[in-house]
Amino acid sequence: MAAANSTSTERLPGPELHETLPEDCGQPGQYLLLDAALDDTLLSSLYSERHCPGWTREALLQGTPHQALASAGPHLVRIWPGSTVLNDIMRRMDESPLGILLIPTEGTTWEAMVEHCRSCLTGTSVDGDPLLVRWYEPRWMRALLNVLDAGQRKTLAGPCQALVWRGVRGWYRWACEDTTAAPRPLVFDKGFYEHLDGEHQRDVAAFLANAYRDYLTQDPLDRYLFIYNALVFGNTMGLTRLDHQERWIRLNLRHGERFWQHDERLARLLDDDALTASGKLDTLEALSDQGAIA
Numbered sequence: 001m002a003a004a005n006s007t008s009t010e011r012l013p014g015p016e017l018h019e020t021l022p023e024d025c026g027q028p029g030q031y032l033l034l035d036a037a038l039d040d041t042l043l044s045s046l047y048s049e050r051h052c053p054g055w056t057r058e059a060l061l062q063g064t065p066h067q068a069l070a071s072a073g074p075h076l077v078r079i080w081p082g083s084t085v086l087n088d089i090m091r092r093m094d095e096s097p098l099g100i101l102l103i104p105t106e107g108t109t110w111e112a113m114v115e116h117c118r119s120c121l122t123g124t125s126v127d128g129d130p131l132l133v134r135w136y137e138p139r140w141m142r143a144l145l146n147v148l149d150a151g152q153r154k155t156l157a158g159p160c161q162a163l164v165w166r167g168v169r170g171w172y173r174w175a176c177e178d179t180t181a182a183p184r185p186l187v188f189d190k191g192f193y194e195h196l197d198g199e200h201q202r203d204v205a206a207f208l209a210n211a212y213r214d215y216l217t218q219d220p221l222d223r224y225l226f227i228y229n230a231l232v233f234g235n236t237m238g239l240t241r242l243d244h245q246e247r248w249i250r251l252n253l254r255h256g257e258r259f260w261q262h263d264e265r266l267a268r269l270l271d272d273d274a275l276t277a278s279g280k281l282d283t284l285e286a287l288s289d290q291g292a293i294a
Contacts, residue, residue: 012146013177021171025101025164026090028054031113032077033136034089034099042098045085046077054080056110060118066132074099074136076117078110093166097138101164108159116158123186131188138165142172143199147192150177151184168207197235204242205231208249215253226257233258237270238277247281255293262294 036042046057061073079086092098104113123131135144135156141163145153157163157176164173205228209216216223227249231239234248252259260266269275269283287293 012142012174014175015142015145016173017167017169018171018173021090021094021101021166022164022173025103025173026079026087028079028081029104030079031102031104032079032086032089032099033102033117034075034077035073035097035134035136036075037072038096038098042089043071043075045089046075049080049083049085052080052083054078056080058114060114060121064118064121065130066121074117074121074134076114078113093138094171097166100136100138100141102160103162103164105159105161112159116160120156120158120186123188133186133188135186138167139203140196140200141165142167142174143196143203145174146199147195148186149184150181152186154178154181155183155186168203169210201231201235202228204245208246212249212253226252230257237280239281241277244277244281247285251281251284251288254288259293266293 034042049055056078058076059070059073060076061067061070066073077086089098090101093101102113102117117136120135121133123133135141145156148156154176160176162173162175164171166172205224208231209220209223209227212227213223216226230249230252231245234245239245239248260270266284266287270280272280275283284293
């Protein structure tokens with residue numbers, strides 16, 4: 001299927017955006033990096049096919065200082081032929097962030113892939129402290145790659161020809177764009193995470209601009225900017241959960257951009273630190289339903 005670009009992904013070199021999982025992905029010999037913390041049936045499902053030829057699985061936190069979390073942590077699986085369990089998992093990945101798919105370069109061994117994925121789980125802060133990094137979280141993958149520089153992206157790619165994941169706008173397939181870049185270590189600090197949050201917010205804005213396109217202007221950039229600007233303000237109120245962000249966007253669609261600036265009562269409500277984000281939204285929606293917001 002032909003790949004499509006989007007405004008929010010053009011700054012990252014190398015990504016392709018697909019409506020569905022590309023047909024050449026999910027084949028035997030490729031890998032799934034799965035998050036067992038998101039599905040307590042994942043391990044039992046995998047073990048139900050342990051007698052199948054080619055069955056291979058590794059708990060990546062095993063043998064590390066975090067091995068107490070091994071059963072609920074990331075698990076690397078090499079796709080074996082004819083697996084109904086893995087086909088079901090890949091189908092569910094379209095709606096649930098269970099993990100990502102790794103396409104290895106030719107000649108990559110199982111041991112090399114295990115070592116690479118395990119090594120990327122631990123990063124270093126600017127203070128030198130070790131950090132456990134859930135880099136395989138598909139909802140943050142495009143944002144993460146955008147924040148890393150070319151050398152760090154090469155480190156993350158390692159023996160992978162491509163990384164494939166279900167993002168907010170569809171299935172992404174990314175191949176390391178600069179094979180000449182020298183690998184650089186992954187270092188995470190406050191500035192990195194602030195940048196990462198900003199990139200993720202752009203992804204959410206693109207997703208919601210598309211989801212609510214029938215209620216917005218016809219111009220794609222104007223749609224995106226309307227949503228993005230609303231999300232930026234919502235973020236200052238702690239609206240970081242997608243369900244909260246959607247509720248906030250619907251209020252902006254109903255009453256107009258920056259509707260709260262025209263009503264001192266609403267401005268005080270949004271500035272009230274004693275109210276939770278959910279409480280602020282509950283009050284705003286009640287006022288809206290009563291016709292008490294212009």
